[in-house]
Amino acid sequence: MTALTVLQLDTGFPRVPGDVGCAATYTGTVQVLRIPRATVAHVVTSNPDAIDIAPFEAAIALAQGEVIATSCGFLAPFQDRLAARTGRPVIASALGALDDLSLTHSPDQILIITFDASILGPAHLGRHAVFAQGIVGLPPDSHLRRVIVGDLTKLDTDRAGAEVVALVARHRRPAHRHILLECTNLPPYKAALRAATGLPVTDILSRIEAARPGTVVPAFV
Known part of the structure; x- marks a missing residue:
């Protein structure tokens, strides 16, 4: 069974061991779902209401992991909203x-x-x-x-x-x-x-x- 699903921003910079989006960070299988158009510029904002959270919600339907996490702490305001989409643990932010x-x-x-x-x-x-x-x-x-x-x-x-x-x-x-x-x-x-x-x-x-x-x-x- 897949241990973890990471809802990752739409980025291409290196994900090194220890990074939430790097498979080598984990002992088991990790699924990384890259969210289209969820760029750093769109998500890292002082106004969370401006974030289009719908693609993240849609991605949860595809998540295979026992736990679901996001790759950006700025998604903290959506913790409850994302968790409501599944019965599994969701970690939106540290x-x-x-x-x-x-x-x-x-x-x-x-x-x-x-x-x-x-x-x-x-x-x-x-x-x-x-x-x-x-x-x-x-x-x-x-x-x-x-x-x-x-x-x-x-x-x-x-x-x-x-x-x-x-x-x-x-x-x-x-x-x-x-x-x-x-x-x-x-x-x-x-x-x-x-x-x-x-x-x-x-x-x-x-x-x-x-x-x-x-x-x-x-x-x-």
């Missing part, structure tokens, strides 16, 4: 982890790393809007962000990882107790972030593994 994290952490204790901090906000955080104070985005000139925005064919993971670790180092505060990666392209650098900060890191893979233990390769959990 931001859903705030349901549990908010029970044990105050807003100043969670550092949220996103693709674009100028866009991610209350509309995506819902009842956890108070945690917006901890959002930090990838700089526009960073390697990983330029690869994603330009849908480039080459990704230097060493460079991307070093820049992500440096970003967190610049924004980390003494109060921080947890790192939450909204962007599903950041998990490949989770181990480096843990090593550099000593902090626990939650991401889309954490939520997938919680929904179906044994799905994610241990090195990426």
Whole structure:
């Protein structure tokens, strides 16, 4: 049986091990459904109401996985709507982890790393809007962000990882107790972030593994 279905944005940039859309991230079979016209420009927006969610809903009818996830955390506002389409677990975004994290952490204790901090906000955080104070985005000139925005064919993971670790180092505060990666392209650098900060890191893979233990390769959990 297929372990996981990923509803992936309509992108062509490299999906490296640890990325939610890479088959090598998982121990079992993964089905990746690329959603036509769901580009980064159309989905990564401050106005979720502008997103055409219908193609994602249609794709769920084709999903074979025991768990269904999306490849973009900006789809968080559609968690319930997508879940209503199936009786299987649906993980629209790593931001859903705030349901549990908010029970044990105050807003100043969670550092949220996103693709674009100028866009991610209350509309995506819902009842956890108070945690917006901890959002930090990838700089526009960073390697990983330029690869994603330009849908480039080459990704230097060493460079991307070093820049992500440096970003967190610049924004980390003494109060921080947890790192939450909204962007599903950041998990490949989770181990480096843990090593550099000593902090626990939650991401889309954490939520997938919680929904179906044994799905994610241990090195990426």
